[in-house]
Amino acid sequence: MAQYKSLFSGSVGQKFTMGLTGLFLILFLIVHVSLNSLIFLNDGGASFNAGAHFMSHNPLIRVLEIGLFAGLIIHIVQALRLTLKNKKARPLDYAVNGGKFNSTWYSRSMGILGSLLLLFLIIHLANFWLPTKQALIKNTEHNTYTNLKQVFEKGYIVALYLLGVASLFYHLLHGFQSAFQTLGLNHKRYTPLIRKAGFGFSVLVCALFAAMPIALHFNILD
Amino acid sequence: MSNGTMNLTLKVWRQNNATERGRFETYNAQNISPDMSFLEMIDVVNEHLIQEGKDPIAFDHDCREGICGMCSMYINGRPHGPKQGVTTCQLHMRSFKNGDTIVVEPWRSAAFPVIKDLAVNRSSFDRIMSAGGFISVNTGNAKDANTILIPKDDADLAFDAAACIGCGACVAACKNASAMLFVSAKVSQLALLPQGQVERQARVLNMVKQMDAEGFGNCTNTGACEAECPKGISIENIARMNREYLKASMD
Numbered sequence A: 001m002a003q004y005k006s007l008f009s010g011s012v013g014q015k016f017t018m019g020l021t022g023l024f025l026i027l028f029l030i031v032h033v034s035l036n037s038l039i040f041l042n043d044g045g046a047s048f049n050a051g052a053h054f055m056s057h058n059p060l061i062r063v064l065e066i067g068l069f070a071g072l073i074i075h076i077v078q079a080l081r082l083t084l085k086n087k088k089a090r091p092l093d094y095a096v097n098g099g100k101f102n103s104t105w106y107s108r109s110m111g112i113l114g115s116l117l118l119l120f121l122i123i124h125l126a127n128f129w130l131p132t133k134q135a136l137i138k139n140t141e142h143n144t145y146t147n148l149k150q151v152f153e154k155g156y157i158v159a160l161y162l163l164g165v166a167s168l169f170y171h172l173l174h175g176f177q178s179a180f181q182t183l184g185l186n187h188k189r190y191t192p193l194i195r196k197a198g199f200g201f202s203v204l205v206c207a208l209f210a211a212m213p214i215a216l217h218f219n220i221l222d
Numbered sequence B: 001m002s003n004g005t006m007n008l009t010l011k012v013w014r015q016n017n018a019t020e021r022g023r024f025e026t027y028n029a030q031n032i033s034p035d036m037s038f039l040e041m042i043d044v045v046n047e048h049l050i051q052e053g054k055d056p057i058a059f060d061h062d063c064r065e066g067i068c069g070m071c072s073m074y075i076n077g078r079p080h081g082p083k084q085g086v087t088t089c090q091l092h093m094r095s096f097k098n099g100d101t102i103v104v105e106p107w108r109s110a111a112f113p114v115i116k117d118l119a120v121n122r123s124s125f126d127r128i129m130s131a132g133g134f135i136s137v138n139t140g141n142a143k144d145a146n147t148i149l150i151p152k153d154d155a156d157l158a159f160d161a162a163a164c165i166g167c168g169a170c171v172a173a174c175k176n177a178s179a180m181l182f183v184s185a186k187v188s189q190l191a192l193l194p195q196g197q198v199e200r201q202a203r204v205l206n207m208v209k210q211m212d213a214e215g216f217g218n219c220t221n222t223g224a225c226e227a228e229c230p231k232g233i234s235i236e237n238i239a240r241m242n243r244e245y246l247k248a249s250m251d
């Protein structure tokens, strides 16, 4: 008999949820970073604004947006539930802990990195998502590129964004290959490739994300 | 130090029972031969404690040759100490330096309550095994072992998984006190062999269910278990268990 319930409950089921939502969020990052990269076409933000307009007005994208928030919330809620369970599984910690001998610091810090990312995300949404939505409601034109330039004028915002990108980098570095492992995709031949792809992906995506605020702050583009 | 022996300071976790709060006690281990095993060193300390009329340090051990999985000490922050691929009973004192301070703790996991000092109750592992770590066999005369053909690759993988001695170092090392390496080794060993097919689906579901009921944490793929496992059990087994679980849940 099918035990679909066990697919999403219990330790393994909850891990599946983490992995699947994680991969879904990774797909979103690809879209996001591709759109960002349009500023490097150096056309005064014309292509970028066209892309941003499409993303904010296309009905299909707006449905996907709801899915994206849902995926994000499930990823966060599930992480919190698992973290609480994990804390309960070791009520008393070791006096001496040699974690550094057996695992990477970022694989052990996914909760902290995720929390930093969430904080960053709130600021990020307030900076860009909210103004777009407001313009949409008021039915006024919104120049996202101008918005970008204004926000990244401030040095501390740029620093904050770079910190956010750094958190993303380490979160992805573990999360990318971890999702595959969780979903059972571990293979002598392919796992080393998945790890390399995960590393390449994390570097590329984060470099592009980081390049945007830097380029705009220092007026490298125009 | 005389004739190559060493003097060490031990900080050992002492706890009378599962409910009492534990504490560290400091002991001097003197004239320890570098050729002793870690357990023999504790034996020497215990002899002195007994001579002084004090309570000796309780710890688990049986075979003292790395096959039973009973010894279970968390030494300087690592299960079975600083060497890879060995159990505490196989750890030689030459892995330490004269004058070292060594901190010894029990496995810390809600599912492994302390019995006394360094001895923990690992019957949660037994209950996981009873939930599915077995196969059905026909009664009657034993068949010739070679009548069932098994691909070499599968036999090798099953054998690797079967090397697990159930010591619990994976749980001890895991930041989440997860038992997934242990459970996945047992699930894999049987899922890979023709003899394990009858209960294949029920096994993975029931063993995971029991693992959760025992209060173990959840794997976050840090790989600490694999790095610290004295038998080198690979986290490939965890991926296999997840596949088995996925298939069993959807079937």
Ligand code: FES
Binding pocket: B060, B061, B062, B063, B064, B065, B066, B067, B068, B069, B070, B071, B087, B088, B089, B090
């Ligand atoms: S005492 Fe048997 S494995 Fe250490």
